[in-house]
Amino acid sequence: MASRLLFRSAVRAFTRTGAVRAAAPARYMAAGGIPSDEEQATGLEKEIMTALKRGEDPYNMLKPKNYKGTKEDPHIVPSVNNQRIVGCICEEENTAVVWFWLHKGEAQRCPNCGAHYKLVPQHHHHH
Numbered sequence: 001m002a003s004r005l006l007f008r009s010a011v012r013a014f015t016r017t018g019a020v021r022a023a024a025p026a027r028y029m030a031a032g033g034i035p036s037d038e039e040q041a042t043g044l045e046k047e048i049m050t051a052l053k054r055g056e057d058p059y060n061m062l063k064p065k066n067y068k069g070t071k072e073d074p075h076i077v078p079s080v081n082n083q084r085i086v087g088c089i090c091e092e093e094n095t096a097v098v099w100f101w102l103h104k105g106e107a108q109r110c111p112n113c114g115a116h117y118k119l120v121p122q123h124h125h126h127h
C-alpha cells in the first residue's frame, strides 16, 4: 500500500511539473520483455515444421492431394467451430507456413498463393 501511495504522489508531482511527457518513452522499454504475437507464431511454426518432418500433421494443415485448391475445388477444412486457423504451405518446397483465419461460409484464399480453402463444420458426438 505504501508504495502505491508513493507512486500516486509521484505521478501527481510529474503531472504538475509537466515531466510526464519526458517520462513517456519508458513505457516502450517496459513492453520489451513481452513476446509479440509474431514471436509466438514463429514458435508455433517451428513446432509444426518439426512435427511435419516426423511425418505428423497435428493441425491437419497439409493440403489433401485430391483437392486442386481452385474456386471450384477448394481445400476442405473440417472444423468444429465457425472459424479456425489454417496453415498453408504454398509450395511443397516451402519452409515457411502462411497462416490465416478461415471462416464458415464462402471459400477463402490463401493471401500468399491464392489457394482456395473452405471451412466445413463438423460435429463430434461423444458417447
Ligand SMILES: [Zn+2]
Pocket: 088, 089, 090, 091, 098, 110, 111, 112, 113, 114, 115
Ligand atoms: Zn498458400
